[in-house]
Amino acid sequence: MRRYSLVAAAIVGAIGLTLGSTAVAEQPGPRLAERYLNLHQCVYVGSGGHYTNVLPNTANTAFNTGTNVSNTPDTALSCGPGGEGWTPAAANSAVKAFDLAASRYLNLHQCVYYSAGQHYTAVLPNTPNVNFNAGTNVSNTADTTLACGPGGGGWRLLPANSAVQSFDLANNRYLNLHQCVWTSGGLYYMGLLPNTPNANFNTGTNASRTADTALSCRPGGGGWSLDQLNSAYRPLGS
Template identity: 45%
Template structure:
């Protein structure tokens, strides 16, 4: 004789089956879609400008150089930083506080991290330097932000009269914060011996000649992805670097 299944028992069994399936599927679905929004807190971008008087040469770090001589304290934190954390330099190149800066980017403010890179140049000094956040003295700008809008052009200042903006070496990269756990910030340092001149890129230049592999990913990058340069300016691996910022 076939056993009768009571309605309440049948419903309870169905609910248990659906619940078990949901538990099995949820991790795969969440991994495929990525987080709905980045974790609460701030991405504090620290920009450190170093200068050599003997070479009349500036360069910028946003993450530490691979050789550890030139620092920058960029971090993810529940606290908004208000002053840049930098190193003293290496004796030849010393820190320039007025050109350094920090910007606390609220990760809850939007879907996109728009990294703006502004390159400035002095013809008299044959000297470039880049900014990713505004300098402490406000003379040299960069519009890096978190927003629900994906920026397509860099927002920069005109410079201070001596140093002027170079649009073809400036650039912007929009990073979708919902697509991965890590913001991987790649810093690529280029140098030309003919002018004793360094400059760094964090995103590709507008003309595509100078690269930097900054991205959002499920993987934490440990080495920078850079280009070879343009023939004159060549990449300097020991002054380049990468840092992964965990958004979880």
């Protein structure tokens, strides 16, 4: 992938109960105003292996996605066309509208697969390539076990870079998504989560009452360096 100028978070309010005249009611916290998290996973293939993007706001518009929050569920995948030898991989790309109206947690599963030096990151549960799907969901229960497809075709799950994180959005207005990309020898690796065992490749993704104002990525290592030009963050909320 040519390095163009690539510069580079639902929701149940806590209900206060009044117990007699002396009790103080707990006030509901802030919450995302929109009902749906529309997460678009766009995967591209090229000479540098696989590159996964979920954000809509990198400077390289040819690789941007349609990820957003809205009161309307997205039903059509939105991905940039790619370029410079990189083409969309439809079998590994998908859009999922997560209904936040009656669910407290966004359980985000990051599944990373490895083959011959290449890394492929997947977060969605509904791509056509079902062996590479993740368990990402919304629920009133926090997931504690990672769910990933088994891979295949020479690709195996890489536990050190895979994880599940439950974001409790009941009292938070923003889902701050940090997409961090590292590069080595023309290959690319994308991570979204802050809690994988391979801590040097973790990100600052979080749920908060405030919108993040700066990208947070760990430095990488083992010959992999942070590619600021391909990395970005996006506060989703209002």
